[in-house]
Amino acid sequence: MARIGIYGSSFDPITNVHLWTASTVGRRCRLDKVVFLPCSHKRRDKEMNVADSHRWNMILLAIENNENFEADDYEMNQEAWNANTYETMKHFKEKYPNDEVFFIMGADLLVDIGAGKWQRGEDLVKENKFIVMARDGIDMLKVISKSPILRNNDEGFHLIDKGLAMEISSSYIRDEFAMGGEPRYLLPDNCYQYIIDNLLYQRE
Numbered sequence: 001m002a003r004i005g006i007y008g009s010s011f012d013p014i015t016n017v018h019l020w021t022a023s024t025v026g027r028r029c030r031l032d033k034v035v036f037l038p039c040s041h042k043r044r045d046k047e048m049n050v051a052d053s054h055r056w057n058m059i060l061l062a063i064e065n066n067e068n069f070e071a072d073d074y075e076m077n078q079e080a081w082n083a084n085t086y087e088t089m090k091h092f093k094e095k096y097p098n099d100e101v102f103f104i105m106g107a108d109l110l111v112d113i114g115a116g117k118w119q120r121g122e123d124l125v126k127e128n129k130f131i132v133m134a135r136d137g138i139d140m141l142k143v144i145s146k147s148p149i150l151r152n153n154d155e156g157f158h159l160i161d162k163g164l165a166m167e168i169s170s171s172y173i174r175d176e177f178a179m180g181g182e183p184r185y186l187l188p189d190n191c192y193q194y195i196i197d198n199l200l201y202q203r204e
């Protein structure tokens with residue numbers, strides 16, 4: 001039985017922190033693979049800044065030399081954005097029926113699920129396992145104990161403190177490109193070059 005982590009994000013663009021957190025979690029939780037799952041541009045709660053194809057191509061470039069990393073375009077291929085993580089996890093548990101599947105996320109998302117902001121949040125928590133990475137300023141145990149949705153299902157949460165609060169956000173990189181800055185060392189070289197070649201994240 002393999003252990004598989006599903007890492008969902010907009011990856012707009014993928015950054016070195018996405019890669020570093022994926023490899024840290026992979027090692028610490030003995031995952032056989034981490035699946036990078038970009039969300040669809042049809043998502044209603046967040047607007048994407050470049051086409052799905054660009055976000056997808058950059059993920060492929062970023063993970064090309066790591067045999068434990070894979071990308072999956074399941075959410076990008078959904079007809080409409082009726083998708084949510086509950087349905088996505090159902091899909092992956094069906095795709096890997098003999099394996100153990102985890103959803104990987106930062107503690108900021110634990111706060112959102114606990115506050116009831118996710119679709120079918122209670123079912124999601126009841127029926128799935130999560131690897132939750134600490135983020136500065138968030139007390140994960142307190143978040144769980146204070147949320148009725150989370151506290152009665154807390155055996156599904158594997159809490160990880162990466163030991164280093166490295167923060168590189170996609171929005172910071174986008175802003176740097178838009179303002180003529182130099183975010184070169186915050187993302188893989190080939191992704192940086194892809195952005196330059198395709199004139200992405202430029203000022204309007």
Ligand SMILES: Nc1ncnc2c1ncn2[C@@H]1O[C@H](COP(=O)(O)OP(=O)(O)OP(=O)(O)O)[C@@H](O)[C@H]1O
Nearest residue numbers: 009010011017105106107109133166167169170171
């Ligand atoms: N430094 C970090 N430590 C732990 N988890 C992180 C870190 N950065 C991002 N994550 C997690 O990665 C996932 C994807 O986050 P997201 O795509 O919003 O990243 P982002 O780079 O902050 O994007 P944006 O700036 O566009 O909002 C979420 O689960 C988030 O909690």
Ligand SMILES: O=C(O)c1ccc[n+]([C@@H]2O[C@H](COP(=O)([O-])O)[C@@H](O)[C@H]2O)c1
Nearest residue numbers: 008009010039046084085086117118119
């Ligand atoms: O299922 C939901 O209701 C839901 C609400 C917000 C975010 N998510 C998922 O959480 C992951 C990270 O989201 P975000 O906002 O950090 O890009 C991504 O895989 C999203 O599809 C899921």
